[in-house]
Amino acid sequence: MELGMVGLGRMGANMAQRLVKHGHRVVGFDPGPQAREQASQRGIDAVDSLTALVAGLKSTRAIWLMVPAGETVDRTLADLLPQLSRGDIVVDGGNSFYKDTMRRAAMLSEHGIGYVDCGTSGGVWGLAEGYSLMIGGDEIPVERLRPVFEALAPAPDRGWGRVGPSGAGHFAKMVHNGIEYGMMQAYAEGFAILERKQEFGIDLGRLAQIWRHGSVVRSWLLDLSANALERNPTLDGIAPFVADSGEGRWTVAEAIDLDVSAPVITLSLLERLRSREDDSFADKLLAAMRNEFGGHAIRKG
Template sequence: MDIGMIGLGRMGGNMAERLRRAGHHVVGFDPSPKAREAWTGRDGEAVASLDALVGQLPSPRAVWMMVPAGEITGKTVAALKSLLGRGDVLVDGGNAHYKDTLQRAAELQGAGIHYVDCGTSGGVWGLAEGYSMMVGGDSGAIERLRPIFEALAPAPDKGWGRVGEVGSGHFTKMVHNGIEYGLMQAYAEGFSVLRHKQEFNLDLHQVAEIWREGSVVRSWLLDLTADALKKNPSMDGIAPYVADSGEGRWTVAEAIDLNVAAPVISLALIERLRSRDTDSFSDKLLAAMRNQFGGHAVKSE
């Protein structure tokens, strides 16, 4: 079928390519000329404006956004509201906050435009492995795009599904990413304990490979960890700074609003924030406190 892809970066470009390989006609747009050139280099069709993209699609149109959450998504939706028409479907496959999604869906509903939120997981591996998609929105609109979801998923009947009304897709993906924070933190801490047991001189890549088969902690994330340890066992050249996309923060905030205890996800988020404090005042003050009450030595910088 025909679909427009807005955003041809690492995720959007690979998703467009997976759709193209499955036989779908994809018209791509990205404000970056380099991104458009990269897409045309894959034998894709690119246009230089949203107006041109909508004009290339037959009605009722299907448009998929893979753009950063927040202001950029909001501006893109606002621009498309005047370009799309009744019966068209706009899919937001980015990591938008579900409350923003609810607001945008309500704004488009009056124009007869279906807003579908698709929480998308798969990263740079999605092109080869397929994407996990948690889809929220009108069931009829989602069913109409079934061939698109089936092509993007790991298999037509696996890795995707309608989880509920609009907003539920991004909400589910938000919690998914919060869980991801906790899993990553647990693996990182465990391998750090192994590395610090110096008398055993453990081969961390070997341990990861052993755990990958039959262990109760085996997972795709462990597979990726094993690959990272194979390439760089001591993590040379990597700064101890861990960024976050915001979804972990949203998950923790939602847990608080719902009176749900989520200590592992919350602490994993705090640890990411902790990694960015290269000149920790709190640690200096802790050392000073120990010196005050116990006379413990203070280590100079």
């Protein structure tokens, strides 16, 4: 099967390369010439415009978007729409907000174009290990893309599937990332407690390796933590600043709208926000209050 790939950043290029390795032809476009050059070296037919990408695909066409969520998706669709025909399929493999996905699917449906949302997990390891694919959309276009999903997944019969109608794939990925926030926070807090108990001198990298085998807390995130701690046991040179890409915020907002208690995910998001405060007014006020009611000492900044 052949596929158009829009966005040849690290993840998009890795996905395209995995498809090529499985015998699929990929025509790719990225506005950056360096990205196109690197994609060409991976066996991807890189072109310099969306027009050339569409022209380079046989009808009926399938085009996969790996571009930043938000306005970039809408602009890309606006540029693509006049060049597409009834029966073509567009896949959004990024982390779009599911309500935006539902709106886009309805708009493209009016033109007879299928729209599939594919929540994609696997990060930089997906090229070698395969990707977890949470797919939303009508059954017919999803089934037509089965060879693509089977090639991208860890195996043809696992790690991917249609989870519901348009928007369901991105909704599932949103919650997936919210869960990820909570798991990461728990590992981070646990290892922080272990690190603080200086008199035991616990080798955190070695302990992480022990937990990886047989422990009830073993996971891929623990594997990655073990790798990081072995390379850099004291995490030298890493600033205590944790970014978020939006999915955690959306998950918390949905939990509130649905009257679902989600304290772990919510607090893990708040901890990420807190990590960015180099000069926390809230912490200063807490120290001042402790001094006021209990005479507790204040550390001068």
